[in-house]
Amino acid sequence: TKSSYRYEQMPLLITSSASNMTAINLYLDEAGVLKNLPINERAMTFAASLCRGGDRIHGDVFISRIYGGEAINITRRHLDFTIRDMQNQGFREVIRNLNKRDLAHRQDMMRMMEENGADKIDLSANVQNNQHLKPNEVQEMDTTDIYKWRQTVHDLEIELPVRSFTSGRDCKVVFMPKHISMFISSNDQKWREIDLHLLNPIISDTATWMLETDGGKKSLTLHLEKQSPKRWTLLEKTYPVRPDFHWGQDTKEVEIYQNLPEEINGQQLNVSLTNKSISVEYHSQPIFIFQKLAGNISASESVWKTSRNDTTGSPYLYLKLVKVEKGIWNSLGNEMDPETMAEFQTSLLGTGPRENTTAINKAEMANNKSDDSQKEYLSEKVANMSLDNR
Numbered sequence: 001t002k003s004s005y006r007y008e009q010m011p012l013l014i015t016s017s018a019s020n021m022t023a024i025n026l027y028l029d030e031a032g033v034l035k036n037l038p039i040n041e042r043a044m045t046f047a048a049s050l051c052r053g054g055d056r057i058h059g060d061v062f063i064s065r066i067y068g069g070e071a072i073n074i075t076r077r078h079l080d081f082t083i084r085d086m087q088n089q090g091f092r093e094v095i096r097n098l099n100k101r102d103l104a105h106r107q108d109m110m111r112m113m114e115e116n117g118a119d120k121i122d123l124s125a126n127v128q129n130n131q132h133l134k135p136n137e138v139q140e141m142d143t144t145d146i147y148k149w150r151q152t153v154h155d156l157e158i159e160l161p162v163r164s165f166t167s168g169r170d171c172k173v174v175f176m177p178k179h180i181s182m183f184i185s186s187n188d189q190k191w192r193e194i195d196l197h198l199l200n201p202i203i204s205d206t207a208t209w210m211l212e213t214d215g216g217k218k219s220l221t222l223h224l225e226k227q228s229p230k231r232w233t234l235l236e237k238t239y240p241v242r243p244d245f246h247w248g249q250d251t252k253e254v255e256i257y258q259n260l261p262e263e264i265n266g267q268q269l270n271v272s273l274t275n276k277s278i279s280v281e282y283h284s285q286p287i288f289i290f291q292k293l294a295g296n297i298s299a300s301e302s303v304w305k306t307s308r309n310d311t312t313g314s315p316y317l318y319l320k321l322v323k324v325e326k327g328i329w330n331s332l333g334n335e336m337d338p339e340t341m342a343e344f345q346t347s348l349l350g351t352g353p354r355e356n357t358t359a360i361n362k363a364e365m366a367n368n369k370s371d372d373s374q375k376e377y378l379s380e381k382v383a384n385m386s387l388d389n390r
Helices: 041-049 083-087 089-116 338-349 357-367 372-379
Strands: 007-013 022-029 061-067 077-079 148-151 155-161 171-176 179-185 191-197 208-214 217-225 246-249 253-259 269-273 278-282 285-290 303-308 315-322 384-387
Touching: 007 089, 022 041, 083 089, 171 208, 171 217, 179 217, 253 285, 269 303, 269 315, 278 315, 285 315
Parallel strands: none
Antiparallel strands: 007 022, 022 061, 061 077, 061 384, 148 155, 155 217, 171 179, 179 191, 208 217, 246 253, 253 315, 269 278, 278 285, 303 315
């Protein structure tokens, strides 16, 4: 029989740039009170130590760490979350400080709502910077590797760099309410194709384009009128990427297969390979990121391509990484560089006293020296950790 268990999610750390796009969630039985499950003091104490919680927690819970969390434009994947992470006082202090910062921000938002007599605050398009913008005031937005853009409440302008010899005959632009296709000819008789799937609709009948030169640099500039007068948070829609991928290896090479959204144009992927990392972006949206591979690769010999599955027809990204040293990797590596995270934690914690995690780890191993199974369990990294009511 299928289980009728349904869970409720309690965020212990929300996704943000300050948390390096990492979230930590606690999952509990949403009917724990009705089932008369015992109060989980251990879980409540842990949540309170992170400045989260407040409500009573009934029954066993699970804790999971996720890269991307609820962010819609980040590839979402589960990360290792160990018992040592939970017990590490310095680690908890980092999370506690982030949650205090988030709480202060929410209090500022509530205060702003009261001052403006509003039911809600418009968080679109960098709320801290546009609350006092006039409707026709131009707002410069984020720049990507493909374009830069700016907007008012009613209009927006997209600027794409082109070669200095590009003429009007070399450009073809097709406007649709939520999709723009551009074809730009180059000197090798090939057409550069650029697709933009817009976040919100435009009035395609009034859209125009022109070639402009500023300071010796030439650009293709699009002038667009919005269907609804409001500021946009993003120019393009986000492309949902499946969190799972497949990889295999022999002693010389690693092969990776990552499914891609149907709307993505493979020619516009920005793939960066170093001897220790992989970064794949589409118009600055992360698609596949590994900041620290398990071993060194030869970036110059490694290759990538996009193709379609022969059976399903679905698009995918294929990467072939050439290992510098022959051997078998135990894992592909880490999506977040542990050294970068450690530096981040150190800077956030400041110069105050911090717990010596190396000494703690040695003490833990010494305490469990007589129990080989327990020692192995403590040293093992786990994607999901159970926190039962004990």
